[in-house]
Every structure is written in structure tokens, then in C-alpha cells.
Amino acid sequence: MMRLPGLFAAAALALGVAAGPAVAQERGAPPPQGDYWNTCRNVSTVGYGPNAVMTAQCQDRYGRWTNTSLRVGNCTYISNIDGQLQCRSGGGGGGSWNGGNQGGGRPPYAQPQATLFSGLNFTGQNFETTREYSNLPSYFNDRALSLRVARGMAWEVCSDANFRGNCQVIDRDVPDLRRFGLGFAISSLRPMDGQGGGYPTYPPYPPAPPPPPPWGGGGGGGGGFRPSTLLMYPSVDFQGPAFETRSEYSNLPRQFNDKAHSLRIVGGGAWEVCVDANFRGRCQVFDRDAPDLHRFGLAEAITSVRQVR
Incomplete structure (x- = not known):
């Protein structure tokens, strides 16, 4: 009779595992909390403390699965931003290993600043922002010839309103936007990681397209849109x-x-x-x-x- 509590506990644990959500494939520290669970899979961790690394496959804005890794450090909340894991709270998390600064990273709440200039080489009138504009004010719409972005930040700039037309992701100063076909052409812009102004309003994730065959060709137009x-x-x-x-x-x-x-x-x-x-x-x-x-x-x-x- 004394063994019944242990049997009940074991049964409850088994039921909890069967009914609960999928867990990470832990090989190190437990993964931090975050909303990445909604759009990531095959989450695993390696190591402990400041050197702990989390890896996963996450969906980008078009629903494609991409491999991503992040030095977790002291991160307490992680998000999937366009297919890349990013630390949103806590310190010392380090940068993403997919284009970020390894071991360094940006402060979790740094203000993403972009400045448009009416002249080449950052001259003339300027328009400064830390937030998304789906349609720039008329006095600076289609008026920029150069652009500065804050160090470590990335911005998407587009030739048409609502982030359409010729779009480019820019993560450094551009003294002449004509090199990108964007001279006197920028109508909308937004920070790419959602900091300082909310996440970019990407469409819902469509189903992931099938993987391309080994010769590099594809199969159809992917998920969520009509092939052209x-x-x-x-x-x-x-x-x-x-x-x-x-x-x-x-x-x-x-x-x-x-x-x-x-x-x-x-x-x-x-x-x-x-x-x-x-x-x-x-x-x-x-x-x-x-x-x-x-x-x-x-x-x-x-x-x-x-x-x-």
C-alpha cells in the first residue's frame, strides 16, 4: 500500500508527458521562454551559462524553414524574427549566428534609427525616424538620395507605399541610393527586427514549400501564392x-x-x-x-x- 503514491505519481507524469506540448531536444541548459515555439521546430540547446547555444529551424515571413542559432547567454525571452532567433529580453545574450555579431550582439531594446537625406553623401534636408512608415510624409516621399542607419541595425526601404515595389534591406550607411535604384524613390521603410516600433506586419505564415531538388531547380511557386x-x-x-x-x-x-x-x-x-x-x-x-x-x-x-x- 505504501507504493501507491509513487505509482500514481509515475502515472501522472506519464500522462503529463503524453498530453503536454512538444519539448526541446535538450543537450544543455533548458531553452528560454518565448513565442518562437509557434513558428520554430527541432529546438535544441548545447552548453550552459554564457556559452549556451540554442539551435532551431524557424519559418521566415514566406514560410520557408531556415536553420538558425543563437548564443543564449542570459536571454529570458526569445522570438523568431523572419526566420532568425533573436533575444528580446535579458542581457549578454550575444548575437545571432546568421549574420549577427557573434559573442556581441545589440542591446535588446536599442532604438533602430534611420535618417534619410535629400542630397548625396548625407547632405541637404534630412528625415529621421525610429519607427515604421508605410507611406512617408509628402514632404519627404520620393525625396531621399542618401541614407544613414544606426550601427548594428537593418532597415527595409521600398519604392512604393506599404512595402511594395523595389525593396532593399540595408544595414549600413548608403551615400548614394541611386546605386540601389532607390534615388528619389523611397516611399516606405521599417526596422527589420521590430524593435522600437512593433514587429513588421508580415502576412501570416503560409505552408512551408517542398525542399528544392539537388540540382538547384525548384518545384512550383511555393506555398501561399499563385506561381508566376x-x-x-x-x-x-x-x-x-x-x-x-x-x-x-x-x-x-x-x-x-x-x-x-x-x-x-x-x-x-x-x-x-x-x-x-x-x-x-x-x-x-x-x-x-x-x-x-x-x-x-x-x-x-x-x-x-x-x-x-
Whole structure:
């Protein structure tokens, strides 16, 4: 009879494990709390104390699963920001290992500051903000020629209102926005990590697309949007034999790698094009035809492409 409490406890523990949510694959310290559980999977931890590291696969704004790691340190709350784990409270957490400063990181509540200038090289009138603008005031809409961003911060700037058109993510000072095709063209901007003004209002996560086959081609347009067609031409103004795709390519075929001078999008949607394989290096999102990629610094430079909406 004295063993019954122990049996009841064991039964209760078994039921709790069966009914409770999925737990992290702990190999070190328990993972911190956070809302990343809603959009991350395969969470695991390695190590303890300041050197503890948490790894996971998290969905970005388009629903794609990406590998991400974060030196947890003293973080007490973690979020998934566009596919990257980020420490939102606590100190000494360190930076993300996916483009952040390893071992350093930014203060968890640093104000993300961006300053637009009407002249080149940060001259002329200026417009300073620490928050998102879906449509800049008329006196500074389509007026900027240069841009400064606070150290360690990243901002998305777009040529149209509501974060549409030609969009670029910028994490450093830009003395001449014409290099990005954004001179006298910025209409909306927002901090990319949501600090200082709330999280960016991304659409709900669509289902994750299937993984691309090993040769780098894709399968359809992904989840959450209707597939469209991308045409890339070896000459300006859509001249010459076109390379046509409705699929993602992490590395274009050799005969059309670094060859495009113009591009067309048929059937709506938007495509991301990047200068390096696996969607690395400088990337740009197009939702309309581009008769001359020289304007965007992308002539004879595109290596990977994918539809993003």
C-alpha cells in the first residue's frame, strides 16, 4: 500500500508527458521562454551559462524553414524574427549566428534609427525616424538620395507605399541610393527586427514549400501564392533568347548564370534575385518588368532566383 503514491505519481507524469506540448531536444541548459515555439521546430540547446547555444529551424515571413542559432547567454525571452532567433529580453545574450555579431550582439531594446537625406553623401534636408512608415510624409516621399542607419541595425526601404515595389534591406550607411535604384524613390521603410516600433506586419505564415531538388531547380511557386513566370534576357529591353522558369533556382544553369540584362514577370507575383548562389550576396525583389538591370547593379550578376509572393 505504501507504493501507491509513487505509482500514481509515475502515472501522472506519464500522462503529463503524453498530453503536454512538444519539448526541446535538450543537450544543455533548458531553452528560454518565448513565442518562437509557434513558428520554430527541432529546438535544441548545447552548453550552459554564457556559452549556451540554442539551435532551431524557424519559418521566415514566406514560410520557408531556415536553420538558425543563437548564443543564449542570459536571454529570458526569445522570438523568431523572419526566420532568425533573436533575444528580446535579458542581457549578454550575444548575437545571432546568421549574420549577427557573434559573442556581441545589440542591446535588446536599442532604438533602430534611420535618417534619410535629400542630397548625396548625407547632405541637404534630412528625415529621421525610429519607427515604421508605410507611406512617408509628402514632404519627404520620393525625396531621399542618401541614407544613414544606426550601427548594428537593418532597415527595409521600398519604392512604393506599404512595402511594395523595389525593396532593399540595408544595414549600413548608403551615400548614394541611386546605386540601389532607390534615388528619389523611397516611399516606405521599417526596422527589420521590430524593435522600437512593433514587429513588421508580415502576412501570416503560409505552408512551408517542398525542399528544392539537388540540382538547384525548384518545384512550383511555393506555398501561399499563385506561381508566376520569370523571363530573363541576355540583352536590355527584353532582347535575345529568354531563360524561362516557374521554379526556384539556388544556382542557375551555367548557360544563363550571370548573363541576364533584363527580366520580365508574367502572371503577377514577385521574384527575389541574388548575385550569389543559395540566395546570398546582394538580393533584390522585383514585382514588375525591368528592361535594364544595369539600373539596379544586377546586369550579368544574377545567380539564384525564387518567387517570394
